Amino acid sequence: MMRVTTPIVIAALCAAAVAAPAVVSAQNPTSLVVQVPTEPPGLDMTSNPSSAIAAVVFDNVQEGLIKIDRTGKMVPWLAERWYTSDNKNYTFFLRKGVRFSNGREMKAADVKFALDRAVNPETKHPYRVQYEAIQDVIQKDDYTVTVALKKVDATFLYTMARQGSVIYPREAVDTLKSQPIGTGPFTVSDWVRGDRIVLLRNKDYWVKGLPKLDRVVFRFIADPNSTLAAIKSGDIDVSAFGIGPESVDELKKDARLSVIVGDTTNDVTLSMNNSKKPYSDKRVRLAITHAINKDEVLKGAMFGYGKILGSNVDPTNPYFVDVSKRVAYDPAKAKKLLAEAGYPNGFDAVFKVAPQYYYTVRSAEVVASQLAKVGIRATIQQIEWGQWLSQVFCLAPCQTPDYDMSIIGHAEAWDIGNFANPKYYFRWDSPEFQKIYQDSQVTVDDKSRRALYVKMQEMLADEAPAVWLYMHPRLVITKKGVTGFWKDLPAPVQDLSEVAWQK
């Protein structure tokens, strides 16, 4: 008897489930469902550098004294102004009446607490190096704080605008990881591990009229095909990251959707092991650069979305200059340089790439076929991200990186200093470059600093310690009617304060 009833019961269940009231649509005028590919490993930006944390928390839940706006400019934020007379002592005047979401007013003591904690080596702040210049944080009164530096640090104000410099209430320091409290437009309401994080509007937000949404749901969907299905079926309102460039043209034709294509700080870089032959020879590195047709790489790997790069500095940076033409595509010249360096018949090379980032494998395939034309026989070896970190990126306790060439996106803004660090996995050791970089770190005057940055970009292009292929584009898909999203991404944020549904 059992055997007959089971299928009927199951069939009935299925039918009932399908016939049940329609799924509550994601499209609710005051609520937004945003897909992000990675679940944040905790929500504490002061203990973990993960960009997945910043994507949810930075500028949405917690804010800093200074904010980087959608054009990449630094604007006064929790500090309404600041001044310095000697570039060593910065006095910040806090905005009055700004409340944390726990109801208490933000005061100078909170700023001192947050900065002291970042400086303290015991805290394990992920970017402690950036705070090393700070000698003392002096609380003048409830709304005035002076930060005294040991030496001039041209990046200090930028550091204050970074995700690691957000201000939080002293009493909530222990819950930063699961229940971060801040002054931002939203508060964390619910975190269903493995599925979603729900933010609710901060009713006391200090910027009048913001945020425009009552509720934001961040859904973790890693698979690009699932993301595509979810946006097409209307289950999510926005795909913030993860849909590949191959789907963009198709999505642009969909009348229900809008596609945002913008700039990012993510520089897709072909790295070479400068400590190893033949890559220690500048002529070989230049030959590799001449052999690569970056337009073709961009077309093949990214369907043309993105921008060609000539150095580590990307178009979102105010000091950006286009140096991509300095070592242009020229296979004949590449062959000549290889012969000069003693490799008239080329050489064998291995690309180690992590397929976790789809563009690395695709780019490597195009580049390998281009290198073959000048005699460099490159094979592609795909390795898992954990192995990539220990073999290629060579984190401590690794002593010597084990790779020839690799490709990865370097997403951090203002990271040209990596090339001034001979221990970084490029292993490029140029005292001359290091000197210019050190100078730029203590040059506050904008014009002189710009000159140093231009010099560094030109030098990187001419010395070719790596090949900068292209800037990875920002590709955001939204339902029609969603407004206020940032087009470009000069900082690792998904600022949703001004996002709204068009009436």
Added chain:
Amino acid sequence: MQRYIVRRVGALAVTLFFVSLLVFVVVRVLPGDPALIILGLEANADSVARVRQALGLDQPVPVQYVQWVGHALRGDLGRSIQYDLPVGALILSRLNVTLPLTLLAAGFMIAAAIPLGVFAATRHRRWGDYLTMTLSQLGVAVPGFWAGLLLILLFSVRLGWVQSGGFDGWGEGFWRGLRSLLLPAIALGLFQFAVLARTTRSAVLEVLREEYVKTARAKGVAEGVVLFRHALRNALIPIVTVAGVQLGQLLAGSIILESVFYLPGLGRLTLAAISARDLPVVQGVVLFVASMIVTVNAAVDILYGILDPRIRYG
């Protein structure tokens, strides 16, 4: 029967011991230092040493094993590095999704495969048989994740009947929970359904040729009774064997389908834990799932004894 059960449970304990050993060793030989992956691009020698110590990785491996098993026996599987939550609680919260999903898939598999298999056997070499076998051939050939994507395209993108994925929890009502598990359960059970249908068909076919079936028919027993009481019951041994193994495979298959349908289940937890080298979670989940599979197999063995008295005395 009692002695048979005791023997089976004893074997179960030994198997579990080896499972725990295997899990522990495999997780230890994974390339990639967990401390490095946790710290990421900003690691230095100091912080790496600190994290290794916090994880207990600085101790000899046998000591680590004994500590882990000791705690596990008391129900403590450790704390997740990534979530900073007890592993046991994490697993339980994810079972909320994976268990109903697996059971639904198993229900779908059994409810569809056994009647269809019996049907095919009774229509041997006729169109009903061929149709059923073509269908199951398709089920064997199409991988689950692909079937999942096709189902999403049809039922949620095109028809809009169900959502494309995600799980809002049982708190939103039983029907809503069930709805979000329907497509993944079908995709998950498809392959196993096809295998089971084929197994059932051949097992029943074999039994239908037996002398006692001929005898039953000769003495005028109704065909339905012949089929279900005489034939199917005797054909059940291979069917139960396959179905038992398949239950374990369903659990394993949920890893991929939970990613396709972005369900917050055990499979996605495992995947995320592996890439983040969240060792306590990886160990805990693998041990848990392996124990479930081993237990299901033991239960299947005991079920044999009930189905076929010859086995328990063997």
